[in-house]
Amino acid sequence: xxxxxxxxxxxxxxxxxxxxxxxxxxxxxxxxxxxxxxxxxxxxxxxxxxxxxxxxxxxxxxxxxxxxxxxxxxxxxxxxxxxxxxxxxxxxxxxxxxxxxxxxxxxxxxxxxxxxxxxxxxxxxxxxxxxxxxxxxxxxxxxxxxx
Numbered sequence: 001x002x003x004x005x006x007x008x009x010x011x012x013x014x015x016x017x018x019x020x021x022x023x024x025x026x027x028x029x030x031x032x033x034x035x036x037x038x039x040x041x042x043x044x045x046x047x048x049x050x051x052x053x054x055x056x057x058x059x060x061x062x063x064x065x066x067x068x069x070x071x072x073x074x075x076x077x078x079x080x081x082x083x084x085x086x087x088x089x090x091x092x093x094x095x096x097x098x099x100x101x102x103x104x105x106x107x108x109x110x111x112x113x114x115x116x117x118x119x120x121x122x123x124x125x126x127x128x129x130x131x132x133x134x135x136x137x138x139x140x141x142x143x144x145x146x147x
Contacts, residue, residue, distance in 0.1 A: 001141065003135075006132055006134075011041050011123070015044025015048065016045070016047050017044075018045055019047060020049075027101070030121050031106070037134055042057070042103055042105075045073070046066060049070055049071055050068070062087075072100025074095045078106050078109050079109070084110060084113065120137075123136050
């Protein structure tokens with residue numbers, strides 16, 4: 001499924017819709033270059049889950065836990081992971097196979113740890129279509145699951 005957005009607000013709203021429909025056990029991978037809107041999208045997911053506290057990228061902590069929504073939300077940023085063993089040290093499988101949802105930025109760096117049934121999200125810019133234009137590709141989720 002490909003969805004085009006033309007503002008940060010639209011990207012946020014798409015994330016929010018995804019968060020509202022999310023079910024326990026889902027793992028979302030979020031890929032895109034720096035500045036494409038991954039954090040804005042993630043903040044929307046958190047609001048859709050009913051999380052009230054501010055959500056920022058957990059760049060230096062690898063994972064940030066949010067427990068105050070309708071489901072626990074585990075936000076990973078594995079950009080700075082040096083070795084796959086770091087994921088084992090934080091007990092990644094407890095998150096991946098727990099009662100919440102996981103959203104993993106830069107997931108291609110830990111690809112070998114990911115289960116088969118992930119929902120892959122890629123956010124891309126296209127300056128020719130405008131500064132705020134984003135092409136968001138979602139694989140592993142039927143369009144009906146977003147409605």
